[in-house]
Amino acid sequence: MKESAAALFPLFYDDRQSASAVRYVAQVDPMLLADGTYFVLESGNEIVACGGWSRRDRLYTGSGESEDDERALDPESEPARVRAMFVRADWTRRGLGRRILEECEAAAKDEGFRQLALVATMPGVPLYLAYGFRPIEETEVTMPDGITIACVSMEKPIA
Numbered sequence: 001m002k003e004s005a006a007a008l009f010p011l012f013y014d015d016r017q018s019a020s021a022v023r024y025v026a027q028v029d030p031m032l033l034a035d036g037t038y039f040v041l042e043s044g045n046e047i048v049a050c051g052g053w054s055r056r057d058r059l060y061t062g063s064g065e066s067e068d069d070e071r072a073l074d075p076e077s078e079p080a081r082v083r084a085m086f087v088r089a090d091w092t093r094r095g096l097g098r099r100i101l102e103e104c105e106a107a108a109k110d111e112g113f114r115q116l117a118l119v120a121t122m123p124g125v126p127l128y129l130a131y132g133f134r135p136i137e138e139t140e141v142t143m144p145d146g147i148t149i150a151c152v153s154m155e156k157p158i159a
Contacts, residue, residue, distance in 0.1 A: 001026035007089035012122035020147040049096035051085030053104035075112035082118040097127045120152045
């Protein structure tokens with residue numbers, strides 16, 4: 001995660017924003033691991049891509065703690081959350097992100113979800129657009145250190 005963010009975020013953000021995102025965005029969320037909704041792709045003994053989805057109300061890692069973070073989403077009326085997607089810089093453009101998104105979508109569909117939602121950092125926007133997500137709103141996310149980064153809220157109906 002951190003290796004990917006350190007290499008890719010400077011293409012979209014300034015030095016301070018990139019450093020803050022590496023620290024606060026590029027981190028494992030224990031909730032995704034505990035729920036079994038996080039996927040990794042490996043080559044040899046190295047992780048080259050990772051990402052997951054959540055049936056809970058937390059929008060993104062690094063968002064701080066909220067009382068609603070662990071609240072189960074209602075699949076009938078709320079979208080599943082795609083979260084913590086990272087592809088190592090030397091492995092981009094090989095379909096790994098798409099493969100993880102396909103697994104996330106299939107798993108969320110199996111649990112009755114009809115839609116996916118996410119808050120994309122700028123390096124992820126091209127992948128999500130290519131996969132069929134539509135932008136909802138351009139926004140800024142403030143990291144715990146007060147630094148803001150541009151992001152895009154996106155949604156996609158589950159096929």
